[in-house]
Amino acid sequence: MxxxxxxxxxxxxxxxxxxxxxxILQGCSSMSSPAQPSQxxxxxxxxxxxxxxxxxxxxxxxxxxxxxxxxxxxxxxxxxxxxxxxxxxxxxxxxxxxxxxxxxxxxxxxxxxxxxxxxxxxxxxxxxxxxxxxxxxxxxxxxxxxxxxxxxxxxxxxxxxxxxxxxxxxxxxxxxxxxxxxxxxxxxxxxQRSLRIAGSQPQARGEGIFWGGNLSVLSSLAGTPYLPDIKGGLLFLEDVGEQPYRVERMLQQLHLAGVLGKQKAIFLGDFSMQRHVDVYDPHYNFDAVVAELRRISGVPVFTGLPFGHIAAKTTMPLGFPARFQAEGDGVTLQFLDYPTVDASxxxxxxxxxxxxx
Missing domain, CATH: 3.40.50.10740 (Murein tetrapeptidase LD-carboxypeptidase, N-terminal domain)
Known part of the structure; x- marks a missing residue:
């Protein structure tokens, strides 16, 4: 998406x-003397x-x-x-x-x-x-x-x-x-930056702490003191190199640990599913995983977040407040109250x- x-x-x-x-830079790279770094x-x-x-x-x-x-x-x-x-x-x-x-x-x-x-x-x-x-x-x-x-x-x-x-x-x-x-x-x-994700999405809105990361890492922290206990959060997940059934198994682990049901919404980034065929059932795909996630979590699940092990990734605050508003043709994420730097x-x-x- x-x-x-x-x-x-x-x-x-x-x-x-x-x-x-x-x-200009390509031209400079062919010069015999290298350019000096900028201040x-x-x-x-x-x-x-x-x-x-x-x-x-x-x-x-x-x-x-x-x-x-x-x-x-x-x-x-x-x-x-x-x-x-x-x-x-x-x-x-x-x-x-x-x-x-x-x-x-x-x-x-x-x-x-x-x-x-x-x-x-x-x-x-x-x-x-x-x-x-x-x-x-x-x-x-x-x-x-x-x-x-x-x-x-x-x-x-x-x-x-x-x-x-x-x-x-x-x-x-x-x-x-x-x-x-x-x-x-x-x-x-x-x-106060906003991110718009186009595509068919469930209608919902809410606000909470935006948090998450790599599904394999996050699920491995379940049951340890190093996994945040976020209630009413906006959880984002991504992964790479995992077959669909393994992705579902890790999601089931988070469900059984009580993590998924506490969230206000779940946002899915890239999972490289187009490059992996389920070893047990070639017809079991990402759509099936998303459907199961929606069933077990009971919260809105949004897909297409431009983040993960992909070249075209966004940059997002993690552990800060955010709000979302989803309509039929997309969802808008607005990130709130996070530190910034002057990059001018x-x-x-x-x-x-x-x-x-």
Whole structure:
């Protein structure tokens, strides 16, 4: 389902500049002397709490971010390799714990990639202090996939919200996605932002805490102290690489744990269902999963949220209030009362350059 986004005036101006800006950057990339980075306007602290960050992604993403105007911190952590992880548990733990010793936090804290490993860190993270500092500094903690284990744990233990959005790998694509880049800049800098999802949807409206993340990670936290106990919330879910019956099984787990019935609504992002055939029944598909979810949860279930393991993803506050209004032809989400940063000096064309300057 294709999302219908109503861009702000700033977004429209940025989009109009993309074509000309990308052409200029491609020309610059062929010069013998590299261009100098633009004056940094935002401190971006990088973490590697899960899987190994591929070298190719680092080589493309880091120059793009630097030339766009981000001042990169802790980038050396992205080079670590231990077994299947981006460093030992102690090394990966230090990425976030080290922040506690910093008197002034960076405006942005971003995950390197997903995979697996964040869950192993939860018992050793000082979640209460990290959450308190995150709220005090109004820094934006950004990521998704496996990293949402840390985001959910912070929400559960301290009430600190974060942002579901791109990680370093999204900026390290061979061909950066213009929608995702523009959504990222708009998402971190625009207060009271709205997202419109077109398509046939059940009629409903409501307000609550917008929270959730990767279904596999979220279901694995059920029954632990690291899953937030959100009543009357707006739960969003996404996943990748799972057959339909496995998706339903995880949803059933959340249902039996009492999570689904507490929500006011459920929003489904991308599940890559078009690439997976159920091993037991090839006719059992995403529509069947959605129908079962509606039956067991008893709350409105909306599909088509542009988020997940896809290139064209949006950026959304996680753990902050939101309201929704759904009519027959779509649903509008409005996000409320979340921190933002001034991203006016960020050079979007530099983030879209196929070859970093």
């Amino acid at each position: 294709t999302p219908d986004i109503n861009p702000s005036r700033r977004q429209l101006l940025q989009m109009l500049a993309l074509g000309a800006g990308a052409g 940094a306007s935002l401190r971006l602290y990088l973490t590697a709490c899960s899987g190994i960050v591929p070298e190719k992604q680092r080589q493309l993403a880091l120059p793009r971010l630097a030339h766009a105007g981000f001042s990169l911190e802790n980038a050396a952590a992205l080079n670590r390799v231990y077994q299947r992880f981006s460093g030992t548990d102690t090394e990966r733990l230090s990425d976030l714990q080290t922040l506690l010793d910093q008197p002034q936090w960076p405006q942005l804290i971003m995950a390197g990639r997903g995979g697996y490993g964040a869950m192993r860190l939860l018992p050793r993270l000082d979640l209460a202090r990290l959450g308190a500092r995150l709220k005090e500094s109004r820094s934006l903690l950004i990521g998704y996939s496996d990293f949402c284990a840390i985001q959910l744990a912070l929400l559960a233990k301290s009430g600190a919200g974060s942002f579901a959005g791109p990680m370093l790998g999204d900026f390290g694509s061979a061909t950066p996605n213009a929608y995702a880049i523009n959504e990222f800049i708009a998402g971190i800098s625009t207060p 000096a960020i050079q979007i064309p530099a983030l879209l350059a196929e070859r970093p300057i």
